[in-house]
Amino acid sequence: MIKRTFAFLAGISFGLLAAQKSDVGNWLMLFGNEKINPKFNIHYEVQYRNYDFIGDLNQLLLRTGIGYNLSENNNNVLLGYAYVHSHNYDADQNISQLDEHRLFQQFITKQKFGRVQLNHRYRIEERFLQPKTEVRFRYQLGIIVPFNNTSLVKNTWYASVYDEIFINAKKEAFDRNRLYAAVGYVINDKMRIEGGLMNQMLSNTDRYQFQIGFYLNDIFGLMR
Template identity: 25%
Template sequence: MKFLIYFLSIFLLSVGVKAQTEKNIKNQSLLWTRYYNQLDLNNKWSVHTEIDNRVFINSVTQNTLVGRIQLRDKVTDKIELGVGFDYFSVATQDPEIINGFHIPEYRAQQDVTVKQSLGKINLSHRYMIEERFVHNSSKLMLEEGTTFYLRFRYRIQGDYTFWKNEKQYLKGIVHDELMINGGNKIIKNTFDQNRIYGALQFGVNKSIAMEFGYLNSFQQRASGVDYFARDIIRFSFIHKVKI
């Protein structure tokens, strides 16, 4: 609870600061497509892998390619722990600016997810820490070394099952996620971004599900006055496998 209060306090502070400063907001539209695999080793342990391709829609341009892997431990029915590694290859953050090279980023991540039920609604609270190593670069080329950043993330998510039978189901998903930057390299953008997401997930059978959703992302850049407001269409192919 103290952790959540800390996040909300920083978020409200950042909103107050932003309200007093000029904002340069760039609107962008993207399409995210991902393959998500959940390999259940037993009733307690599972391995989750993900490939996520992100492209700009207006002037179709590569944004980012993401690869993730994590090990998850189902401690109880209400608590899960996760540890993982991410690789990001960033082509550009603006389709009008093409660098001609991709910027690698390597992340370690740890999270605690707490689940609860409110009637027919399933809620989850995810508390995550990311250690980010971003490859140094100029406008012309990659340079030697990496820069280290911390990021703290809190996500509250709810889902509601509209109907289900023995093999299939249809459910709605909504979540809101707040991200806060940390580390001595962060000067003007302690607030990183907020993401709001809504989706429908259809279980084709016991192993395969499809998810189609919309994500709104509002992100502050390092300058403190520049922002990305992104409208994102997200399509996911979810594959569950049991050993």
């Protein structure tokens, strides 16, 4: 089943590559959560973002944080830090590099209606962009619907969609909006994988990104 899952994602990848090599970017992502005890958890993620489908780095994002569960499985607050290394193109296709440091605070709450799970994520970011500092607000509404089970247990196929809006704390308030749709597969209780397409809309343009995401849960077994 795992081989079939990877073959499915690879098929989507090469199909998009053949059709739109320069029009679709590619994000490879790893997300992990590790419980320290029933209340505290560690979050970590790595995202390698490409302008084109293969190669041509756009951003490398590293993010981590410490979370606290206000209630079991439903409400989590988290304080964290992120580092973002970006390659940006100007009008003449010259590349400039930018290193950004972020502090962020977020709150996640979950709701379930039958087999449908809703995730609400609220995040505030303090962005340290040399030589300036900016504040940005983000809200993401995510929906997960299992196909062949009522919850995300082993061997479950599921659909995942989300919409996330980014608002700057300045006169030009709108930063961007991301709309995402994917198909995922639960390998076991510690790992799942998703492949999908995200449209990122900026104030003057938009672009599609193919995404492959790996999600790890208590893979290191810190809580005994």
